[in-house]
Amino acid sequence: MRSRTEVQLLQRLSRGSASVWELLDAQDSSLRGFYAALEELKERGLIEIAGGKVSLTHAGMERASQLKAKFFDFKCSACDAKGYVIPPDFEEVARAFYKIAERRPLPVEDYDQGYIAPEDVLRRVAFMYERGDLAASEILVIGDDDLLSIAAALTGLPSRVIAIDIDERLVSFINSVAEEHNLNLEARSYDVQEPLSEDLARSFDVFVSDPVETIEGIKLFLSRGAASLRGEGSAAYFGLTTLEASRKKWYEIQRMLHEMGFVVTDIRRRFSVYPCEDTNFFRYQDKLPIVKKLRVPCDYHWFRSALYRIEAIREPEPLITGKIKLGDKFYHDEECWATPE
Amino acid sequence: MRSRTEVQLLQRLSRGSASVWELLDAQDSSLRGFYAALEELKERGLIEIAGGKVSLTHAGMERASQLKAKFFDFKCSACDAKGYVIPPDFEEVARAFYKIAERRPLPVEDYDQGYIAPEDVLRRVAFMYERGDLAASEILVIGDDDLLSIAAALTGLPSRVIAIDIDERLVSFINSVAEEHNLNLEARSYDVQEPLSEDLARSFDVFVSDPVETIEGIKLFLSRGAASLRGEGSAAYFGLTTLEASRKKWYEIQRMLHEMGFVVTDIRRRFSVYPCEDTNFFRYQDKLPIVKKLRVPCDYHWFRSALYRIEAIREPEPLITGKIKLGDKFYHDEECWATPE
Numbered sequence: 304m305r306s307r308t309e310v311q312l313l314q315r316l317s318r319g320s321a322s323v324w325e326l327l328d329a330q331d332s333s334l335r336g337f338y339a340a341l342e343e344l345k346e347r348g349l350i351e352i353a354g355g356k357v358s359l360t361h362a363g364m365e366r367a368s369q370l371k372a373k374f375f376d377f378k379c380s381a382c383d384a385k386g387y388v389i390p391p392d393f394e395e396v397a398r399a400f401y402k403i404a405e406r407r408p409l410p411v412e413d414y415d416q417g418y419i420a421p422e423d424v425l426r427r428v429a430f431m432y433e434r435g436d437l438a439a440s441e442i443l444v445i446g447d448d449d450l451l452s453i454a455a456a457l458t459g460l461p462s463r464v465i466a467i468d469i470d471e472r473l474v475s476f477i478n479s480v481a482e483e484h485n486l487n488l489e490a491r492s493y494d495v496q497e498p499l500s501e502d503l504a505r506s507f508d509v510f511v512s513d514p515v516e517t518i519e520g521i522k523l524f525l526s527r528g529a530a531s532l533r534g535e536g537s538a539a540y541f542g543l544t545t546l547e548a549s550r551k552k553w554y555e556i557q558r559m560l561h562e563m564g565f566v567v568t569d570i571r572r573r574f575s576v577y578p579c580e581d582t583n584f585f586r587y588q589d590k591l592p593i594v595k596k597l598r599v600p601c602d603y604h605w606f607r608s609a610l611y612r613i614e615a616i617r618e619p620e621p622l623i624t625g626k627i628k629l630g631d632k633f634y635h636d637e638e639c640w641a642t643p644e
Numbered sequence: 645m646r647s648r649t650e651v652q653l654l655q656r657l658s659r660g661s662a663s664v665w666e667l668l669d670a671q672d673s674s675l676r677g678f679y680a681a682l683e684e685l686k687e688r689g690l691i692e693i694a695g696g697k698v699s700l701t702h703a704g705m706e707r708a709s710q711l712k713a714k715f716f717d718f719k720c721s722a723c724d725a726k727g728y729v730i731p732p733d734f735e736e737v738a739r740a741f742y743k744i745a746e747r748r749p750l751p752v753e754d755y756d757q758g759y760i761a762p763e764d765v766l767r768r769v770a771f772m773y774e775r776g777d778l779a780a781s782e783i784l785v786i787g788d789d790d791l792l793s794i795a796a797a798l799t800g801l802p803s804r805v806i807a808i809d810i811d812e813r814l815v816s817f818i819n820s821v822a823e824e825h826n827l828n829l830e831a832r833s834y835d836v837q838e839p840l841s842e843d844l845a846r847s848f849d850v851f852v853s854d855p856v857e858t859i860e861g862i863k864l865f866l867s868r869g870a871a872s873l874r875g876e877g878s879a880a881y882f883g884l885t886t887l888e889a890s891r892k893k894w895y896e897i898q899r900m901l902h903e904m905g906f907v908v909t910d911i912r913r914r915f916s917v918y919p920c921e922d923t924n925f926f927r928y929q930d931k932l933p934i935v936k937k938l939r940v941p942c943d944y945h946w947f948r949s950a951l952y953r954i955e956a957i958r959e960p961e962p963l964i965t966g967k968i969k970l971g972d973k974f975y976h977d978e979e980c981w982a983t984p985e
Contacts, residue, residue: 377770381722429718
């Protein structure tokens, strides 16, 4: 019997030792699945872990050879396998955005924040542009610790960008940047537990969000987004990891999307990286059991999410419409191993 | 009002004139949608078509500026925005495959054939490798004009590759290559109207297919594929265009996948190109009305498909199990503008 995760881990380790963080990015399972696979390989005597590095034992090398686990790196190094780069005529926007992003309010745990690398935010904007979802478009960003609303507005292409967020610091930061750079952009304070205000409902061509990765959280964020869209042909973009969202959770999410009247047009794996800097998701190190035990500092940008693009094939129907009171299950479920409790 | 296709076409044309073929690849609509959009732009006096090239009129330039339709090229040129490249240690496999592909039996219309560029077949194999779906894996290829079974077997990684195809020429070509190169590969003659033979049912970790793009065709191919898989965790890869499959058809297909117990893990747009060579899809030129009228020879590899990866979250349930008799609706529906009648 083979397991996909075992094959992926042995493929990477057949090339030499790797830190736990790098290994995480060499496989597709969730954090739970990864941890279980690593423990199992250790119990079977196939790997050893020392000084934060994982390597194959002699038995592990034999098993790797039995599974034909050789290492190849097919990823395009020019774009980190993402397919999109910043061309020279976009450099000015990029530079302005990087400079603004340096001054961002730092993530706070209360709101499950953590930001995507600025270059990957631009890639997301580039992908939206290419789809015809940026120019002359009205865009709603629901929760914007990534500052995508600023990147989109800096291009000068959308007709209107609105960012809504619960964090007052972000709202005033975005508004001050909008004023300073004279952008077609407005941020408003908003709690996703409340329905969208009437002037935002059915008013947008596109919404963008990076929802909390619980079923309840995603259902709510996507419902608010669905309520913001004009109708058939409207599109949306959101990030989803495989780390905190198992295949079964993805399956449930896809059912919800279908029910709301959305077709999935793109799922781009590894499209957005959350850099492992002290300022970002600072409690990861303390939370992953294997890392906690080993006290291994992060040496690899392992937390990535896939980009979904969806399109309404009819008037979208939000699954949740009214006000809702969320408990702890909104921010956490048994798969959330990395986001703060 | 803006339409996404109008924005995409004007974005490309704002940079200068383009052939109909290149324009096709600069937008996301179906062939029908593209043709309708082009006709509409012409009627509104925004474009002119001369010598096979489309360009903006003065009114078109004004409209482009109103829609903020500027041109940027964000695509990574190192990998043609596909994210994957052939590394040096894979060159030997690549060279062997290119050489074999040169001798392929040419596509015939009877079977809706047409082949993916060999480099993109290798990219598909690379993506399968990275997912842990190649090494020590048993793989079934259902319909193999792309010769993916040969590319996969040439890596030496899968434990078994079986290709099944209705075209006897392909079956004997694949078997002769397998013998010549001593590959772990077998091809068998198979008509998708028949259920899988018992020794192929529930026997594979992965299936790969490039189904006919009618709902009936896809349902049948994916059902036979589903019947071939071992169970939970088994995966599959298939191509789907946006050219002959509208968003509504994609929506239907995603419902079918969900019903069969599959989660979609990846949708990689533009991952596979069908080169516009005389030997491939040779009747396209005669079939697209706008091209037919203009007699424009193909100058751009515009026929591309997206790669789907799906994974069974439970024992997959094929929607069709028994023998089935297919009529014309199997090969054609009103969206099939490019594949031979």
